Amino acid sequence: MLELRAENSVLVVLPEVGGAIGSWERAGHAILHPVSDPNLVAQKLRAVAAYPLIPFSNRVGYARFEFGGETFELARNFAGEPHAIHGNAWERSWTVAHREPARAVLSLDHAPPEDPAEQWPFRYRATIDYRLRDDGLSVILRVENTDRRPQPVGLGFHPFYPRTTEVELGFAADSVLIAGPDSLPAEQVAVEGEWRFSPMRPLDGPPLDNCFRGWDGSAFMRWPDRGYALTLTASEPLRHLVVFSPPGKDYFAVEPASNMTDAIHHPDDPNRGLVLLKPGEAVEATVEFALARL
Template sequence: MSESTTQTGPQVLTLTRGAHRLDLLPTLGGAIAGWTSGDRALLQPVADPNLIAQEHHPVAAYPLVPYSNRIADAHFTFEGETFALSPNILGESNSIHGNAWEREWTVAHQSEDRAVLILDHRPENTLDGTDPAMQWPFTYRAALSYALVENGLDVELVVENRDTRPQPVGFGFHPFFPRSEDMRVSFDARGVWLSDASNLPQKHATAAGEWGFSGPTDVSARAIDNCFSGWSGHARVDWNDSGLSMTIEADPVFHHLVVFTAPGKPFVAMEPVSNMNDAIHHPEIPDRGLHVLKPAGLLQGKIRFRLVDADG
């Protein structure tokens, strides 16, 4: 384990185990800067200028707290009160991916191969002078654990409601996988949300035909930005030419999977998440994945990324 700070970027916390190296960015949203095994990149760092708080720094994965994906028009009503949020993605009126990725996390524990990061969000106080109530109007604590294991990486998220009132909570994790022509992805889901022009859910369809990914599927020519419902909690990425494969195993709380890819981009994002996109505006959907936490209530789950033999 080591820490470093460059003149052109944020603090980097490095974990190692065997051939694995994991570079973390605690002060930049608790993100992963990169994950490698030897000279092989297992995640793809991506600089997205539309995500304002990432300040053009490349990140390979980051937490989604206290909700995944978009809240339409950056406002919502909960228990009779309406709240306005700050749009945090350029070119959209929506807010996206919560606010944890916009904040500095504190390193609570660190060892050679494991780190635990903590974020305390309070609507009345932030370090950067922005209005925290416009990021999220409720108090919460989030804990994020990264642990390198012999053949992969464990990521665990815990969110605690530290407010005096109930609050709506969802969460997830947003990894980018290196894209190549030989890459194939596979997973099982019951349905898929088809999106409108604002990338908000418009229609629910069966995850079959062009939306079926049960077998290894080439997504290199497709533009996908959709949330899959009834996800089995298992997904796989195969890079056939190199014989490298990775499985994604997530706890049942992550029963949605967001897939994001675009032709010409160097990544495929496969995001285990608890809630459907814009869940807060869809109380009519029984399995929307939004959790109402009472004070001191917890939401937690673990995601396991494992390297496997090509025939495994």
């Protein structure tokens, strides 16, 4: 466990639990909400407040895909689902590559066959750079292809936030994917009516577990009952936004991601968000969180 401090902000980082954030608090307020999910078996019931999505976000349908003339089978790493979910970086122990009072850089080398190929069949090197400020946090994600062949890569970040009776959410997007019974995209519809979060509105509608597309890279959350707001901004190529608000829970998630759900099975979609990395190439993205008082 690493503890980063910047004036009134304290960030706990868990290198051995997928490089995750354990908690982020400022002046006694929980900015992120630690969640223990028994379906994510590799987290071993450890509560985490945010974790990286590498080398893909969301699901690979039925944990199987074809690429470069080969067929690959992945481990089903989410209890109760037939799919592979959120890549494998969250399942691994990361190394602390650099440490300062308010900064930590973590690294991970995934190298089959020494490492489990059923988690991901290609070699890659990932880094996370956490930079804490009193009024915010920067998260810089980087994935490099260290294999001898090209590979498809997506990336994202999965933060949880406290869900109170007054919390509000706002963002702009073009369309949203509607999932079928198998939790994979079945339909794409325009962002209208109950799907619309521009202007900002209370997060009080039906449960959501949806990927929004054509996101402009900014999202806004406000807690009037707690007196603060949080702005999330994400760089290219993070132009998908997953909103997860499960019923009856005291948290929700707003997750910037590069790729759509099950992107590997949508090769004809020019905006699916996967990046084809040749050997030695890398992709990088930054997620910024900025706090403000109301």
